Amino acid sequence: MRFQEGPTGEQARALCVAAAGTVLALVTFTTPIATLASTARDLGSGPGGQAWILSSMSLGLAVGLLPTGALGDDHGRRRMFLAGAIGLTVASAAAALAPGTAALALARVGQGLAVAAILSCGLGLIGHAFPPGPRRIQATGVWGACLGAGIAVGPLMAGALDAGPGWRSAYWSTAALSAVLGVLSRRLLTESRADRRQPVDLAGMLLLAAALACEIAGLVEGRAGWGRPLVVGLLVGGVVLGAVFVVVELRRRAPMLDLRLFGRPDFAGATIAALATGAGVVAAMSFLPTLVQRGLGHSASYAALVLLVWSATSVLTALLARRLPARVSPRSQLVFGLLGVGVGLAMSGLGPAAGAAHLLPGLLVAGVANGVLNAALARQAVASAPAGLASIGSGANNTARYLGGALGVTVVAVLSTHAEPAAMVAGWNHSTLVAGGLSALGALVVAACRPRTGLDRRERATLRRSELSIATLGPRGRRSLRCR
Numbered sequence: 001m002r003f004q005e006g007p008t009g010e011q012a013r014a015l016c017v018a019a020a021g022t023v024l025a026l027v028t029f030t031t032p033i034a035t036l037a038s039t040a041r042d043l044g045s046g047p048g049g050q051a052w053i054l055s056s057m058s059l060g061l062a063v064g065l066l067p068t069g070a071l072g073d074d075h076g077r078r079r080m081f082l083a084g085a086i087g088l089t090v091a092s093a094a095a096a097l098a099p100g101t102a103a104l105a106l107a108r109v110g111q112g113l114a115v116a117a118i119l120s121c122g123l124g125l126i127g128h129a130f131p132p133g134p135r136r137i138q139a140t141g142v143w144g145a146c147l148g149a150g151i152a153v154g155p156l157m158a159g160a161l162d163a164g165p166g167w168r169s170a171y172w173s174t175a176a177l178s179a180v181l182g183v184l185s186r187r188l189l190t191e192s193r194a195d196r197r198q199p200v201d202l203a204g205m206l207l208l209a210a211a212l213a214c215e216i217a218g219l220v221e222g223r224a225g226w227g228r229p230l231v232v233g234l235l236v237g238g239v240v241l242g243a244v245f246v247v248v249e250l251r252r253r254a255p256m257l258d259l260r261l262f263g264r265p266d267f268a269g270a271t272i273a274a275l276a277t278g279a280g281v282v283a284a285m286s287f288l289p290t291l292v293q294r295g296l297g298h299s300a301s302y303a304a305l306v307l308l309v310w311s312a313t314s315v316l317t318a319l320l321a322r323r324l325p326a327r328v329s330p331r332s333q334l335v336f337g338l339l340g341v342g343v344g345l346a347m348s349g350l351g352p353a354a355g356a357a358h359l360l361p362g363l364l365v366a367g368v369a370n371g372v373l374n375a376a377l378a379r380q381a382v383a384s385a386p387a388g389l390a391s392i393g394s395g396a397n398n399t400a401r402y403l404g405g406a407l408g409v410t411v412v413a414v415l416s417t418h419a420e421p422a423a424m425v426a427g428w429n430h431s432t433l434v435a436g437g438l439s440a441l442g443a444l445v446v447a448a449c450r451p452r453t454g455l456d457r458r459e460r461a462t463l464r465r466s467e468l469s470i471a472t473l474g475p476r477g478r479r480s481l482r483c484r
Contacts, residue, residue: 015129026149027157031158031171034155034170035167035170036290039053039104049102053104057112058112058216061113063116064117077125084118087110089179092175093175095171116398123391128390138322148312148370149311155308204248204252204256215235272442272445280342280345284432284435287416288359290416295425306359313363313367320371330380338369339443340369340372381397416430
C-alpha cells in the first residue's frame with residue numbers, strides 16, 4: 001500500500017506490527033467457529049459448554065480493553081503490546097493443552113485479555129506514529145481492513161488444521177505466531193506514552209471488569225433459561241456494579257475513563273457505532289458458519305468460504321475508503337456504513353428451498369458497508385479521544401464493539417439455534433431482521449450526535465448585549481477598544 005510521500009521508518013514499523021497483531025487477534029477470535037464440532041466431540045461439551053467456548057474470549061476482551069488502553073497510555077503502549085503478545089502465547093498454549101471444557105473456556109478468557117492489549121495499544125501506536133492528516137486516514141484504513149482480514153483467514157486456517165492434525169493444532173499455531181509477534185514488537189516498535197502520566201485507577205478497573213464480566217456471563221448463561229436465579233443475579237449485579245463504576249469515576253480526579261468524553265458528539269457517536277456494529281453485523285456473521293453447516297448441510301470449509309465473501313469484501317472496501325471525498329465526514333461514513341450493513345443483513349434471509357448462494361448478494365452489500373464502517377471506526381477511535389489518549393479511545397471503541405457483540409450473539413443464538421434445519425433457517429431470517437434493525441437504529445443515533453454549530457440561546461443573548469454595549473461607545477470609544 002502506498003502512502004503519500006511515503007511513511008517514515010517508525011511509522012511503517014508501527015503500522016506493520018499493529019496490523020499483524022490485529023490480524024492475529026481476529027484469527028484467534030474466530031478459531032472456534034471452524035473447530036467447535038470436533039472440539040465439543042473431543043471434550044464432551046454440551047450446549048452450555050459450547051456457548052462458553054464461543055463466548056469466553058468476548059468476556060476477556062470486554063473486560064481488558066479499557067484497562068490495557070489506560071495502562072498503555074500511561075506506562076507505555078509498546079510495553080503493553082508486548083505483554084499482550086506474551087500473554088497470548090501462554091493462553092493459546094493452555095488452550096491447546098486443555099483437558100476439558102472449563103479449562104478451554106478459561107484459556108479463551110486469557111486469550112481475550114491478551115488480545116485486548118494488542119488491539120487497544122496497536123491502534124494507540126498508530127495514532128501516536130501518524131499525526132492527523134491523510135497518512136493517518138490511510139493507516140487507520142489499513143488497521144480497519146485487518147479486522148476483516150483476520151475474520152477471513154481465521155476460519156480457513158483453523159478449518160484446514162482441524163481437518164488435518166486436529167483442533168488443538170489451531171491453538172498451537174496461534175501460540176507460535178504470538179511468540180513471533182512478541183519478538184517483532186520488541187525489536188521494531190518505539191515506546192510511546194501520554195505526555196502526562198496519571199495514577200492507576202485500580203478501583204475503576206476492578207469495578208468495570210466485574211460489571212462487564214457479570215453482564216456477559218449473564219448473557220451466556222441466559223441462553224439456557226432467563227428466569228434462573230444465577231442469570232438474574234449476574235445481570236442485576238452487572239447493572240449495580242456499572243452504576244457504582246460511574247459514581248466512582250465521576251468523583252475521581254484522574255479516572256481511568258473520563259465519562260465527560262461521552263459529552264463530545266464525535267466520541268459518543270463512534271462508541272455507539274461500535275456498539276451497533278457488534279450487536280448487528282458481528283453477531284450475525286458469528287452465527288453464519290453454524291447456519292451454513294447445520295442449517296444448510298455444508299462442510300466447515302464451505303462455510304468458511306461463504307463467510308469469506310463478506311470478510312474479503314470488507315477488507316477491500318476498508319482499504320479503498322481513504323479515496324472517499326473529503327466532504328464525506330467520518331460521522332457520515334459511520335451512518336451510511338451502518339445503514340448499508342442493515343440493508344445487507346435484511347437481504348440475507350433465505351426462502352424454504354434456498355441454498356447458500358442466495359446469501360451472497362446480502363453478504364456483498366454488508367461487506368462493502370462494513371469495510372467503510374471499520375475504516376471510519378478506526379479513524380474516529382483515535383481522532384475522538386483527547387491528545388495523548390489514543391489507546392483509551394481505541395479501548396473504549398473496541399469495548400463497545402465486543403459488548404455489543406456479546407449482546408447480539410445472544411439474541412441471534414436464542415432466535416436461530418434449533419435442532420431442525422428448517423427451524424434454524426427460519427430463526428436465521430428473524431435474526432437478520434433484528435440485527436439489521438439494530439444497525440439501522442445505531443445509524444439514527446449516530447446521526448443525532450451532531451457537533452454543535454453556532455451559539456445557544458444564552459450565548460446569543462450575551463453576544464447581543466456585548467454588541468449593544470460596544471455600539472453605545474461611539475466612534476472614539478470603539479477606536480480606543482480596538483487599540484487595546
